[in-house]
Amino acid sequence: MADINKLLEGFKRFRHNIYDENPALFDRLTSQGQTPKTIVVGCCDSRVDPAIVTDCDPGDLFIIRNVANLVPPFETGGNYHGTSAALEFGVRNLEVENIIVLGHAQCGGISALMQQAPDEEQQKGFVPSWMKVASNARNRVLSRMHGEPREKQVRACEQEAILVSLDNLLTFPWILERVAQRKLTLHGWYFDLEHGELLRFNPDSNRFEAFS
Amino acid sequence: MADINKLLEGFKRFRHNIYDENPALFDRLTSQGQTPKTIVVGCCDSRVDPAIVTDCDPGDLFIIRNVANLVPPFETGGNYHGTSAALEFGVRNLEVENIIVLGHAQCGGISALMQQAPDEEQQKGFVPSWMKVASNARNRVLSRMHGEPREKQVRACEQEAILVSLDNLLTFPWILERVAQRKLTLHGWYFDLEHGELLRFNPDSNRFEAFS
Amino acid sequence: MADINKLLEGFKRFRHNIYDENPALFDRLTSQGQTPKTIVVGCCDSRVDPAIVTDCDPGDLFIIRNVANLVPPFETGGNYHGTSAALEFGVRNLEVENIIVLGHAQCGGISALMQQAPDEEQQKGFVPSWMKVASNARNRVLSRMHGEPREKQVRACEQEAILVSLDNLLTFPWILERVAQRKLTLHGWYFDLEHGELLRFNPDSNRFEAFS
Amino acid sequence: MADINKLLEGFKRFRHNIYDENPALFDRLTSQGQTPKTIVVGCCDSRVDPAIVTDCDPGDLFIIRNVANLVPPFETGGNYHGTSAALEFGVRNLEVENIIVLGHAQCGGISALMQQAPDEEQQKGFVPSWMKVASNARNRVLSRMHGEPREKQVRACEQEAILVSLDNLLTFPWILERVAQRKLTLHGWYFDLEHGELLRFNPDSNRFEAFS
Incomplete structure (x- = not known):
């Protein structure tokens, strides 16, 4: 109590x-x-609360939080698309102008994803099933960082997964249309809670760069 | 910008x-x-941020946010069960001791649900599909409050939907087991942002009662 | 013979x-x-015959009897929805004005449901499959009555299952519509055959109350 | 009221x-x-209550009532097999010695079945879906009684449907086994409510014969 x-x-x-x-x-x-101008797709992690990390005011941020701040691809067949429904509401009803995918260091979901052996992909449970959304990120990291320390791989995957989600955002036709018309901007942010740093993805340099 | x-x-x-x-x-x-003791299932709404409304510290709350703070029933067949994955991670990996379903007044998702004509239930889009999780709440309200003002119906449905989600939490076997053993407690809270009041569901009186 | x-x-x-x-x-x-004004959803149990217990006349009651007097939710995909078909015939063709879900003490179906260990839920057979309709009732009882005597749990589940069926009745659009318009009234009754008492659910008090 | x-x-x-x-x-x-010795599969029709028509005592009859007193075939895939579950409970748990399929004159379900044009078989609603259980009875009647008055066809179909249900009972392996071992007897009865007569199917004569 x-x-x-x-x-x-x-x-x-x-x-x-x-x-x-x-x-x-x-x-x-x-x-x-409410008239928020920004959607944040954040992780459920108790250490990286978007409202705390941005010291925002009530009304500023429409916030979706799921394990590992993932955006699944546009896919109409399944049931209970919670994240897709929230994006739809924020983009089509509230007409936000920004979507920030906010990743972070020490993500438990990404760590679990990286620890799966390839043949464990079919393992049971909702978390492994959900983390399959980021399997492309895992594949990229495993292919180019074979043999490197696990922590480096996990950190790389945390950032790659943000890029996968940015890609997946564009599979929603009403997002792609608004991005093309410059009505909506997508952002990839990464909060390094070990160092208190905020990194932002720069599409020109193709890197996550520290904000200071 | x-x-x-x-x-x-x-x-x-x-x-x-x-x-x-x-x-x-x-x-x-x-x-x-992280070692949070509490999961909050909150709405994406920018006005009811759980961290702001409870003035919590980093590390306190494992927060899931989706449209209308819904918990779907345990259901293993579908894809991308984001909310179920987050519950699984919080309950089984982090071993939280509380789950709070935090509803609120003026919920856009519930309002959309209540505005559907009965024959529109099959309408397209992720939001109507997602809101079906709360269809029992809608049915209860429509059956007993026919002809009453829309705002009263929406408010009643916002509260009934919290009860549906509490019921659905018990459909997850690893939640039911912990609740029965008194290791996990479920809470239904409702933030009335119009009056700045917090109401809590009391199972004994079967009512939402104001906290002061 | x-x-x-x-x-x-x-x-x-x-x-x-x-x-x-x-x-x-x-x-x-x-x-x-026939022009019955009332549907009774009763149990097959030989000791709680609705016609005997209400001493009714031929033509009075349109009676559905299945194991544990359950109403499954509206669900169009499955085959052979016997109870749904009977409700449809009674409500839409015969235009009854009342539906009574008539539960009872010592229900063998509910007793079987409560004796399942959580990990036995997938057990085979038609009875366990059918009794899943009442799994929310079981969950509620197990979550709040852990460790209490089995008989008390079964009795509580028999009554909760009536409430689940009342909820499920509202998932049929042609029932919800008539209830909202006050053309159809739903009743939850419980025959305590050990004491010869009839209890009726009172939505205001949220309790089953003895009729005398 | x-x-x-x-x-x-x-x-x-x-x-x-x-x-x-x-x-x-x-x-x-x-x-x-309860220790009933007999299952009755009866119709929901308010005019043909098995307990009233047999003037039985509490405890005598385990009664299943659905539209048109049908027994679907043994079929494990679907959901919510209410009638199959009740048969399973009565035969395997209670070990009854008799199953009576009790049909009757002026059956609304059979009448609806006979009024369908062949290409309407796919029509919507639970009743047409449920009545497909008796489609073999309908086919037999249409093939041999083409052009005869509708009432004669309906009456013939009411009786044929009883035979279809007796056939379907034998598709349940635990029924077939007990019938073969003479532990369980199947009966086809038909209550002609217009004349107050009870007819019983005689397998030797292959006819429904009046009991007097």
Whole structure:
């Protein structure tokens, strides 16, 4: 109960310090609805909360969080496409102008993906099944970094997986159309929590570069 | 770019005020990994960020965010079960002790669900498909609140959908087992952003009751 | 043959005491067809015959009987939806005004469901497959009554299963529509054959309450 | 409410006249469980209640009721085989000694089946789908009674459908085995509610013959 009580105490602080102190903001957010300009696809990891890491305000970010901040490809047949539904809502209903895929160091999902032997790909469980979305990233890393230390491979895969998700975003026709028309911009960000650094993918240099 | 620059400025504040000021916390979080005690299943809505609403610290909450904070039922056949994968990771790998389904007022997903005419249920798109997870909530509200104002119906459905998700959590065998053994507790919370109130579901009274 | 002869003797009594004594009733029932106002979804159990327990007349009740008086959810893909077909006939053709889900104590189907170990859920046979309709009821009971005596769990599950069936009734669009329009009323009844009591679900109190 | 009140009044009579008057019977039924010797597969039709038509006692009959008293063939793939589950429970758990398929005159399900044009077989709805179980009966009647009055065809189909169900019962391996060993007997009965007559199928004469 200590953990729950801490959250309830936190709510009181939010209510007192944020909600009561910003009546105009919350009036606008409730009377006009949300108008975020940016979607963040982040990881569920408790250490890389997008709202904390960007110190954003209520109303700023439409945030999707799943294991390893993945975007699956456009695929109409399956059931319960939670991430696709959230993208659809954010892009088509809210008309955001940015989508940030926010990866991070020490990702448990990517680490699990890299530890699978090739013949374990069919292993059971929702996590292995979900992580297949990033299997292209894993393949790229295994093909060019054979024999290198596991940590380097995992870090490389964490970044490659961001690029796979950026690719997959373009498979949604209503995303591709808006990107082509310059109404929507896609961003690949990587939070290195070991060093407190934010890296951003630069398509020109084809590298993740530190922001400072 | 103004929106992206605001986020980058926010990152600088996070880096300076949070990361650099709490070296022991981030040392622990990176050397020992994350050990959150609580999963929050929250909505993508930009106005109800779980980290902001609970003023939590990095490392406190493993957060899943999808449209309308839904938990689909345990179902092994489909592809890309993002929410199920995240629950599996949080419950089985991280061994959290609480799962909070955090609903909220003015939910766009629930509002869309309630506006569907019965014969539109087969309509296309990821959002209608995803929102079917909450169709029992919609049915309950339509059956007992016919003719009442739309806003009352939506609010009732937002709360019923939390109960559907709590039911669905129990369909995951590794959740049911831990709940039965009192190792894991499920919570239904509802953030009324219009009044700044937090309501919690009380199974004894079968009602959502205000926390103050 | 004794059992069959008893039934044939019973038919003679029916013919003499009921059929021949009520020519106007049977004239109406055969010339105008049946016009029951109520569907009962009852269990096959020989001890809880709906016609006996309500001492009804021929023509009063359109009765569906299956193991554990279950209503599966609306689901168009499968084959041989016997219960769904009977509901469709009663609601759409006969335009009944009430549906009673009539549960009961000492239900063998529910007892079997509660005796399954979680890892036996995939066991073979028609009964385990059919009883999955009530798995949410089982989950609720196991999650909150861990360690309590089996009989108490079974009784709680018998009642929860009635609520699951009431929920499932609302998944049929032609039922939901009529309930919303107040043309059709759903009832959850529970016959406690050990004490000869009839309990009815009260949605306001969220409890089964004794009728007397 | 008048209909529901009539049922509640009926329950009071049952409680007073049957339950309270037969304490030894109900003591046995609750302390030892049910031990019916006979399964009846009857129609949901409100005019042909098996308990009323046979004037049976509580505990005598394990009763399955679906539209048109049909038995589908043994078929393991589908979902929610309600009738198959009930047969399994009655034959394998309760070890009944008789199964009576109880058909009747003026069956709405059979009438609907006979009114379908051949190319309407794919028509929508649960009832047409369910009635396909009896399509062999329909085919036999159409092939040999072409041009005869509809009522004669329907009556013939009602009786043929009983024979189809008797055939289908034998597709269940645990029924076939018991029938072969003379532990279980199958009966085809037909209640002619227009004349108050009970007809029984005689395999030797291959006819339905009146019981008197």
